Amino acid sequence: MTTARRSDATRAAILEAARERFASDGYDRATIRAIARDAGIDPSMVMRYYGNKEGLFAAASEIEIGLPELGSLPAQHIGAVLVTHFLERWERDDVLTGLLRVGVTNTAGAERMQAIFAQQLGPVTRGVCPDPADAPRRAALVASQILGMALTRYVLRIPPAVEMSPEEIVAWLGPTVQRYLTAEAP
């Protein structure tokens, strides 16, 4: 393993500042200078440690959704569990919001978003849906509803979406996700 370096604190500070800036400003408006100012260091350090802006974004958007094991759960609750989990994940920090923001204008961001959902939501879907052949389609449907809620609630901030309680959202979206996963294809 790589031994701990003296600069690890700085590296972490840069990464944290970068996450916040990317999340609130998007890729273009999140300038290296602003990120460095937030982290309390010189812009050139960012370049030294992460190569260039793209490298910084790649490092800042590394993420684990950490979906729970669904195999052991009662099949009829999967929808609610999934929505609850994503909602919690989204409220905890704003990396996902940032990723969503960047994914919309930046090709690298969009690809990363695709990869995350393919690798982390895909397997779950494959395990629970009736016909494995249309698992990708079902995963995309689930993604459309979950990302759509994240979009209206955390990015566009449409007032009624912001005001809803997590429980309310789960109650509404849970059955939708459940249907996308387990209902027979129309």
Next chain:
Amino acid sequence: MTTARRSDATRAAILEAARERFASDGYDRATIRAIARDAGIDPSMVMRYYGNKEGLFAAASEIEIGLPELGSLPAQHIGAVLVTHFLERWERDDVLTGLLRVGVTNTAGAERMQAIFAQQLGPVTRGVCPDPADAPRRAALVASQILGMALTRYVLRIPPAVEMSPEEIVAWLGPTVQRYLTAEAP
């Protein structure tokens, strides 16, 4: 009424180029210079006719969703009709995609997106849902699913979402929207 000017063609060309650029590149990357180049004129003309970049965006993002009259329709088909209509609207041109892209990174864009849905989706919702008091919430839920599909299909371009046929999407999303509009609150 304002009389026709000789520069109307140029104005229109600028607007069209702006719509395309905003749609494909987002607010920041859509530079006035690039828009002017597409329109075949000098960047300074853009400033003369639209004041500044914000003014140009405001003019380029003026939009009518043109929802159909739903009052006369059988209540149980509203969901499918709505999804069909939005899908068609989204496929027809890319102004909405552009608006979505800009709304994610730009405050003015987000506000415009909010306004569009409040003014054009709100009334429809109010007419069909059981209790007018939670009409805004229901509208937000509908928006979350429709915008989510637009996001995954037209912006992030998640492959399975792109490959689905319009009929398939309507078949999956229609019941969801229907439930958000007319089912009793959970």
Next chain:
DNA sequence: TACAGTTGCCAACAAGCGTTGACCAACACT
């Protein structure tokens, strides 16, 4: 023909951007 208004191009501006390389201070090791 003279003149005012419109349409357009050109050149430049100040500011901000990502990025680079020279340089200094603190540390680690022998």
Next chain:
DNA sequence: AGTGTTGGTCAACGCTTGTTGGCAACTGTA
């Protein structure tokens, strides 16, 4: 004590951006 490595600052580069003002050409009117 001396030397190479690491962590960090500073000043500058080349470039692009939104924006401005001056100037030429055209159009319509009297």
